[in-house]
Amino acid sequence: MPDELLMIPGPTNLAPRVMEAMSRPQLSHTDPRFVESFKEVLDLARYLFVNQTGTPFVISGSGTIGMEAAIVSLVEHGDKVLCLDNGFFGRRFVDLSTIHGAKVETLCFELGRHADPEAVDEKLSEGGYKAVTITHIETSTGLANPIIDLVKIARKHGVYSVIDAVAGVGGCELVFDRLGADIVITCSQKAISAPPGATLLAISKRALDAFENRKTPIRSYYMNLARWRKFMENPGMYLTTPSIQILLALREALLMIKEEGLEERWRRHKIIADAIRAGLEGLNVDLTVEEGYRANTVTGFYTPKDKAFDIYSMMRNRYKIQLAQGLGELKGKMLRIGHFGGITPRDVLALLSALEMSLRAVNINIRAGLAVEAARPCLEKI
Ligand SMILES: Cc1ncc(COP(=O)(O)O)c(C=O)c1O
Known part of the structure; x- marks a missing residue:
């Protein structure tokens, strides 16, 4: 592991x-x-x-x-x-x-x-x-x-x-x-x-x-x-x-x-990306990209004010999941999730649950279980 x-x-x-x-x-x-x-x-x-x-x-x-x-x-x-x-x-x-x-x-x-x-x-x-x-x-x-x-x-x-x-x-x-x-x-x-x-x-x-x-x-x-x-x-x-x-x-x-087959791989990436996007929307965070042009491999989301580093650290230290911080002018304002390669529904469930816990830990008021519930219909397609 x-x-x-x-x-x-x-x-x-x-x-x-x-x-x-x-x-x-x-x-x-x-x-x-x-x-x-x-x-x-x-x-x-x-x-x-x-x-x-x-x-x-x-x-x-x-x-x-x-x-x-x-x-x-x-x-x-x-x-x-x-x-x-x-x-x-x-x-x-x-x-x-x-x-x-x-x-x-x-x-x-x-x-x-x-x-x-x-x-x-x-x-x-x-x-x-x-x-x-x-x-x-x-x-x-x-x-x-x-x-x-x-x-x-x-x-x-x-x-x-x-x-x-x-x-x-x-x-x-x-x-x-x-x-x-x-x-x-x-x-x-x-x-x-x-x-x-x-x-x-x-x-x-x-x-x-x-x-x-x-x-x-x-x-x-x-x-x-x-x-x-x-x-x-x-x-x-x-x-x-x-x-x-x-x-x-x-x-x-x-x-x-x-x-795996290229077409199957593209399909898996799309389902996983849809699940992550749905989960993030369930957490009420804003995505960094306009609708219709969101990648199936990487997703960025804005973090509540001044919380980017705390969330990043919580995810990494407590849950052993590494996200990426913002680059250039976006540093400190957002986080990025890479969801490509051998990514599985298990990884998505771990990500969304840990993210939800991390947001709650930095005092962002969300109801537990929302992210996974929002992602569930997508993940069931795999
Ligand atoms: C879109 C894009 N182009 C180019 C690069 C540069 O690749 P490398 O870091 O392997 O030189 C990256 C790396 O993250 C990238 O995401």
């Missing part, structure tokens, strides 16, 4: 077979058994993204490496990039694009409100943009942006779309082959439920061609996706030493996703 139930937006608790994969004797990175396992990871990454039309990439490093690799490989100095910003992680693309020399324009939306496709259409109509960056699930609030509509607009304007789907892939529906995006990024420690340390990307043929046809060289060694492409085609070659244990654990976690 893990010491603590992690209900943060990654990393998650790990399944025993995922942990076991990390405790085997060390293999060399050129050992045929590892090379075979890595090829399997690539095949499973195709399954995960529903990606038969593009190319899967898996690289050692956190999700930010995937984001930065996408930007540095696609964008040249002086290229115009539009960054959609409705929170902390949307802004990360602003920083990355600026560092790598793009002329960045930012379209900001209120925290907890979706990126409006019409506003994006109007902005891109100004012309001259090379790429648009979009956050699928904005983890700082629990917002799901309307990526299907946003990508459609990018395509209409002939602009490359780069999607940070770090907190979505494996938990929220995303079909790369239908979406039409150019680069979609995720990483191991979120809805895949593997340990941190690997980033996974799905890349369109159009984007791969763009890496090859640049006017200037890609200004990175490690994050050069044109270089990594050769490795993805021939994982037996030496490029850099991969994080072997992490990748073996990732293989196991991806196999578990395939065994």
Whole structure:
């Protein structure tokens, strides 16, 4: 049993077979058994993204490496990039694009409100943009942006779309082959439920061609996706030493996703998310995201005045359930619940009961039993 139930937006608790994969004797990175396992990871990454039309990439490093690799490989100095910003992680693309020399324009939306496709259409109509960056699930609030509509607009304007789907892939529906995006990024420690340390990307043929046809060289060694492409085609070659244990654990976690089935996994995540949202509403707390755009993997809620840290501490110390605190300007005002990966109805019941007890302990007047009662109809669907 893990010491603590992690209900943060990654990393998650790990399944025993995922942990076991990390405790085997060390293999060399050129050992045929590892090379075979890595090829399997690539095949499973195709399954995960529903990606038969593009190319899967898996690289050692956190999700930010995937984001930065996408930007540095696609964008040249002086290229115009539009960054959609409705929170902390949307802004990360602003920083990355600026560092790598793009002329960045930012379209900001209120925290907890979706990126409006019409506003994006109007902005891109100004012309001259090379790429648009979009956050699928904005983890700082629990917002799901309307990526299907946003990508459609990018395509209409002939602009490359780069999607940070770090907190979505494996938990929220995303079909790369239908979406039409150019680069979609995720990483191991979120809805895949593997340990941190690997980033996974799905890349369109159009984007791969763009890496090859640049006017200037890609200004990175490690994050050069044109270089990594050769490795993805021939994982037996030496490029850099991969994080072997992490990748073996990732293989196991991806196999578990395939065994469950993607559609079933998306359905389970939706039911769990509906239950958590209903439970929170039963507790009379306000969610941070407008209705219709709430993610099935992360939920944020405002805490009664000055109580965020007390509730967080009570949950962690007394009930051994870790939630995440607010990021940036939301620190101290809200808490976040990560509910992805191997999450079960048992975890939801523990979460809602402990949250109710914690709210009562900080003198918030709610009747006992309301949260679980509100979540019950959803959980019965599992
Ligand atoms: C939406 C989103 N993008 C990017 C990242 C960055 O991923 P990493 O911390 O693995 O670099 C995170 C991490 O929480 C995230 O939630």
